[in-house]
Amino acid sequence: QVQLVESGGGLVQAGDSLRLSCVASGRTFSSYSMGWFRQAPGKEREFVALIAMNNDITRYVDSVKGRFTISRDNAKNTLYLQMNSLKPEDTAVYYCAATSRLVTTQRSNYDYWGQGTQVTVSS
Numbered sequence: 001q002v003q004l005v006e007s008g009g010g011l012v013q014a015g016d017s018l019r020l021s022c023v024a025s026g027r028t029f030s031s032y033s034m035g036w037f038r039q040a041p042g043k044e045r046e047f048v049a050l051i052a053m054n055n056d057i058t059r060y061v062d063s064v065k066g067r068f069t070i071s072r073d074n075a076k077n078t079l080y081l082q083m084n085s086l087k088p089e090d091t092a093v094y095y096c097a098a099t100s101r102l103v104t105t106q107r108s109n110y111d112y113w114g115q116g117t118q119v120t121v122s123s
Contacts, residue, residue: 002026002098002112009094009117016086016121022079022096022114029077033099035110036070036081038092038119045095047105049081057103063089086121093118 008020020036033052039045049060049070058070069082079096094117097110104110 004096004114006096006114006117009119011120012086014087014121014123017084020081020094024077030074033102034079035097037095040092052102088121088123091121
């Protein structure tokens with residue numbers, strides 16, 4: 001079992017930055033690849049970014065490339081998502097998730113999920 005707790009969300013203006021964190025406990029954090037997903041009201045939960053367990057592979061959805069950066073600190077059991085140049089369309093609940101697969105953007109392949117943190121970007 002892996003327990004995940006996100007933090008760092010909030011209400012910001014367009015163009016601002018936020019850094020989300022996700023602290024893991026339970027099984028060895030470094031054994032999992034980690035992802036960030038988001039879900040806006042009335043929409044499906046979508047993939048945002050992932051970082052492989054070995055730290056050398058990252059993937060992003062096109063809409064956040066160049067603005068968001070995913071990283072992890074295995075010594076601190078913590079996953080991050082640095083979000084710059086935020087846009088109103090980034091408004092959503094952001095979830096971190098863990099998978100035993102090396103690289104996957106499929107929501108169904110993630111085994112453990114946090115409770116989510118709300119990000120609201122005003123125009």
